[in-house]
Structure formats: C-alpha cells, structure tokens
Amino acid sequence: MKDLNLRLSANLLVKYLQKPANQFTKEDIIRYINEEQIQMVNFMYPAGDGRLKTLNFVINNGAYLEEILTCGERVDGSSLFSFVEAGSSDLYVVPRFRTAFRDPFAEIPTLTMLCSFFNKDGEPLESAPEYTLYKACKAFTDVTGMRFEAMGELEYYVIAPDDSLFPATDQRGYHESSPFAKFNQFRTQCMKYIAQAGGLIKYGHSEVGNFTLNGLIYEQNEIEFLPTDAIDAADQLMVAKWVIRNLACQYGYTITFAPKITAGKAGSGMHIHMRIMKDGKNQMLTNGQLSDVARKAIAGMMLLAPSITAFGNTNPTSYFRLVPHQEAPTNVCWGDRNRSVLVRVPLGWTSQQDMSALANPLEQKSSYDTQQKQTVEMRSPDGSANIYQLIAGLAVACRHGFEMDDALGMAQKTYVNVNIHRSENSEQLKSLAQLPDCCVKSAASLEQQRSVYEQYDVFGVKMIDDIIRQLSSYQDESLRNDLQSNPEEMMNLVNRYFHCG
Known part of the structure; x- marks a missing residue:
C-alpha cells in the first residue's frame, strides 16, 4: 500500500523522490534541484496580513545552495508583523523541507518552500503564526x-x-x-x-x-x-x-x-x-x-x-x-x-449499511472502517x-x-x-x-x-x-x-x- 500511495501521489516531489513529504531531507532537496535542473529557489512565509510573502534566490553554486538551505536568510520582521519593533526587527526565515513544491507559474524552473521564523538567538519566534x-x-x-x-x-x-x-x-x-x-x-x-x-x-x-x-x-x-x-x-x-x-x-x-x-x-x-x-x-x-x-x-x-x-x-x-x-x-x-x-x-x-454493495450488486461486502x-x-x-x-x-x-x-x-x-x-x-x-x-x-x-x-x-x-x-x-x-x-x-x-x- 505504501508503494501504491507513493506512485499515485499528485505531489511532484513525493512521486520523484519516492518518499512521503514529511521524510524529505536537505539531501533530497539538493538532489531534486540538481537532477531536475532547478535554477531558482523561493522562500515563502506568512505575514501579519495573512498572505504569503516571497524571497527569491538564484542558485549560484552548490555551496550557496547548501548555505541557504541550512542557514535560511534574514528578513525585516517589522515590515511583516506589527508586533515586531523596528529597533530589533531582524528575523531569520528557515525552510521546512517537507513543504517543498515545484512552482507551477514560474518561467524559470523554481522550487518553493515554506519557512519558519526564528529570532536573533536562533529560537522559534514566539508569536509567529506557524509556531503559535x-x-x-x-x-x-x-x-x-x-x-x-x-x-x-x-x-x-x-x-x-x-x-x-x-x-x-x-x-x-x-x-x-x-x-x-x-x-x-x-x-x-x-x-x-x-x-x-x-x-x-x-x-x-x-x-x-x-x-x-x-x-x-x-x-x-x-x-x-x-x-x-x-x-x-x-x-x-x-x-x-x-x-x-x-x-x-x-x-x-x-x-x-x-x-x-x-x-x-x-x-x-x-x-x-x-x-x-x-x-x-x-x-x-x-x-x-x-x-x-x-x-x-x-x-x-x-x-x-x-x-x-x-x-x-x-x-x-x-x-x-x-x-x-x-x-x-x-x-x-x-x-x-x-x-x-x-x-x-x-x-x-x-448506519453500518454497505452502500457500495447496494449500489453495485457485483461487489463483495466491504469491511471499510468508515468511523475514520x-x-x-x-x-x-x-x-x-x-x-x-x-x-x-x-x-x-x-x-x-x-x-x-x-x-x-x-x-x-x-x-x-x-x-x-x-x-x-x-x-x-x-x-x-x-x-x-x-x-x-x-x-x-x-x-x-x-x-x-x-x-x-x-x-x-x-x-x-x-x-x-x-x-x-x-x-x-x-x-x-x-x-x-x-x-x-x-x-x-x-x-x-x-x-x-
């Protein structure tokens, strides 16, 4: 059943990497980027207005790709959230690999990932939407x-x-x-x-x-x-x-x-x-x-x-x-x-009725657990x-x-x-x-x-x-x-x- 789920998945990366998204690693992301000739990476993250914001990266070389995937990047938190003060507004955004997807709208082959916010000490930002x-x-x-x-x-x-x-x-x-x-x-x-x-x-x-x-x-x-x-x-x-x-x-x-x-x-x-x-x-x-x-x-x-x-x-x-x-x-x-x-x-x-068998007389009685x-x-x-x-x-x-x-x-x-x-x-x-x-x-x-x-x-x-x-x-x-x-x-x-x- 696991192999069937992977083969039938509509998620392009799941199908390519043959593993569930929650098991994606940095190595998987680099492999996909290399083998699929991805030229850009996008970081996306929710701001205080409820919309996703975007940061674009050109993949200069392997070292730079490793750097952004590992370290993330700085952003101005005061421009994203009204509760962040301008005097101490630098935040980090770090990608969550399980969220990676191929951008269907980009003319340049692009991989996009959603990010989590971290504060100056490298701790999750307490009032970030996703961390809340x-x-x-x-x-x-x-x-x-x-x-x-x-x-x-x-x-x-x-x-x-x-x-x-x-x-x-x-x-x-x-x-x-x-x-x-x-x-x-x-x-x-x-x-x-x-x-x-x-x-x-x-x-x-x-x-x-x-x-x-x-x-x-x-x-x-x-x-x-x-x-x-x-x-x-x-x-x-x-x-x-x-x-x-x-x-x-x-x-x-x-x-x-x-x-x-x-x-x-x-x-x-x-x-x-x-x-x-x-x-x-x-x-x-x-x-x-x-x-x-x-x-x-x-x-x-x-x-x-x-x-x-x-x-x-x-x-x-x-x-x-x-x-x-x-x-x-x-x-x-x-x-x-x-x-x-x-x-x-x-x-x-x-109701415990096997409606499929009633609608399809040739079907055997099902034991499907509908309680889920x-x-x-x-x-x-x-x-x-x-x-x-x-x-x-x-x-x-x-x-x-x-x-x-x-x-x-x-x-x-x-x-x-x-x-x-x-x-x-x-x-x-x-x-x-x-x-x-x-x-x-x-x-x-x-x-x-x-x-x-x-x-x-x-x-x-x-x-x-x-x-x-x-x-x-x-x-x-x-x-x-x-x-x-x-x-x-x-x-x-x-x-x-x-x-x-």
Whole structure:
C-alpha cells in the first residue's frame, strides 16, 4: 500500500523522490534541484496580513545552495508583523523541507518552500503564526494525550465578463455542472496545481452563490481538503489561496475570498473541520455515536466561540455575512447535519449499511472502517481569517473542553436538533449566546477570554494585544445597521476588503 500511495501521489516531489513529504531531507532537496535542473529557489512565509510573502534566490553554486538551505536568510520582521519593533526587527526565515513544491507559474524552473521564523538567538519566534499553531497542537496533546487534526473548506468567487450562454439560476449554483457552471475547468486546474504542491484535496465543486451584475458573472466555488496534521492543513490552505490567485491572474479572472461581496447573495466562509486521533484511530465516535471526546471538544468551542471570531472574522465585512436566517451562524450552538448551527456534526457513515454493495450488486461486502471519516465543523470563519491563528485558536478551544469542569453539561445545553430560527424554537433561541456582530465586540470577547489562549504560552501577549488593537480600530459597532439601506456605501466597504486574507 505504501508503494501504491507513493506512485499515485499528485505531489511532484513525493512521486520523484519516492518518499512521503514529511521524510524529505536537505539531501533530497539538493538532489531534486540538481537532477531536475532547478535554477531558482523561493522562500515563502506568512505575514501579519495573512498572505504569503516571497524571497527569491538564484542558485549560484552548490555551496550557496547548501548555505541557504541550512542557514535560511534574514528578513525585516517589522515590515511583516506589527508586533515586531523596528529597533530589533531582524528575523531569520528557515525552510521546512517537507513543504517543498515545484512552482507551477514560474518561467524559470523554481522550487518553493515554506519557512519558519526564528529570532536573533536562533529560537522559534514566539508569536509567529506557524509556531503559535505548533504550540497549540503540542498543548492539546500534552493535556489530552491525543492529536488534533484539521482540514479546510476554501470558498471563493470567480468574477469574469458574462458570456450570456447557458445562464445559471441565481443562488442555485450548488454542484452545478458545465455549461451552466462557467469555471469548472479553472477550478480543476487549480486543484491539480494545489495537489502537485502537496495539498491533500478531498473534492471541488461549484457553490450556491451565482449571479450577474453590471455585465459580470459572479460564480462561487469551493475546494475542500482532507483531514491531516493541523500545521500541514494550514500550510495547504495558504498555498491553495496563492495558487488560485496566480492562476486567476493568468486567466484574466478576478478572485475574491471576501466574506461578503454584495447584499442578498451568498457570502464565502472558510469552514474548518476537526478530528481527534489517538494511535491512528479517530476518537470522534463510540459505537456509531458521537463520543464524549468529541462533545468535550465541542463544549470548548461553545465557550470560546465569541473570541474565535477574532482569528476567523477579521474585518467589518465578516459581520455582514454572520446574520440570522442564512447558512452562516449567529447563535452559539451545535447540532447534527444542521447548517444553521455554529458547529455542525456532518453526516458520518454511521448506519453500518454497505452502500457500495447496494449500489453495485457485483461487489463483495466491504469491511471499510468508515468511523475514520467523522469530523466536526466550525462554520463561523471566513476568508479574512489568519489561517494559522484560527486553527491554533480552535485547537486551544478543543483542548480547553477537556479542562472544563462540566464540559458534557455545556455540550448538552448548547445542542439543537432543529433549525433554531423557526418560531417554535424562540424560547431555546433566547437561551443561547450570540456571536459578536462587529469587530469591536470580537476584540472585547478576545480581551475577556485571552487567558485561555495565553495559557501554556500558546498565544503570545503581544500577538493578542495586536489582534485586539487592530479589530478595535475599525470602530464598526453600528456599521451593519448604518449600511442596511445604503448599498453604495456597502459596496465601497466590500471593495476596501475585497482582497482580504
């Protein structure tokens, strides 16, 4: 099976080197560069604005290649992070070999790697996004004895001139096929490049959002990933956004991950699925039912839900998406297969029916362990999120569920099994906490709950201070109400944050 996995891998380096990415060494990277006649190396790393930054190297000779792979390079931390002071701003960026991928857009043969940040003493930078996530996952394992895994659903809009042929049905684009869906080929090309760069893709499809405006077609799409190590999950989402934008630039399309781009149309989320593993086995189910492990993790997310928005909903347009009576959540609750809740427990193959044999009578009965597929899904985050901080915040919340005195009671209290917005459920609705409705309230929630994130030195004090300062600076307490009847100003706001994340 291992040899088959290596042969079938879409990751170009895995296929070439015939070893999993997490086993790549410096020697492997040098060998690939030499044998594939790579002429340039790129270092990429996430900055405070949530985007990947790039440093280019020409390979002068073997000694220089050895030097940059071993020592990394200096960068100006104060230009990357607002919490780094200019007076002591030098940082090191050092490549992580397991992230190496062939740049599909470079005319010159180029190998790209994601980097970690280190301070002047050669220690990991405490408030670096990737290191914060590492610390969150380590604390989760130290407390629970289990491993935290994650995966993302990446929603985005493709915008291009409307060809008026085979018009799609407004707001009915979910899983539409061509020719009514216009950008399936673009999406599948994105998926190919993401997979070649190491992204473990589950599937892709067109999404609900679909409309025309001022001669342009707006089509919503989604690429969803498979559960994996949380740091790898974050890396994959970062690279995926970079790939989608670069390919769109080649096609002449406009891309946005913005949470809301016009009133009355579907906004774009970035839902995060999670599962908890021990000894290679999924702990989310017990005898086909949601386990106490899963319920404790959910309880932690219920408690910290207001402050999680500080990492997952980072500009004022985020809160134009989080409104009642749509699929984006507003109430702090969870439920099975319910898209009106904050945390959803998706359909989980727990029926014990061999559906493949029923659909294919010639098949023998399968013994496939479907329990590994069960996840829980946080539905509030959107494309403005700082991906590493968001997944770190979720790992903290899930860990805290195991430290709470009455986690199972909290899980029971916040469970709903119906659409909470129906009139007959008004009493239960009144008992539920609400998510913040603006950046300022999100900042206040983070201030109130910050000690949980700072525990075990996971989130640095300066990082939390910086997030609170930035969110508070929007002064958007009344913005949603102010712009309800002012579509022109609403569009000005959307345009301001169009390329967020």
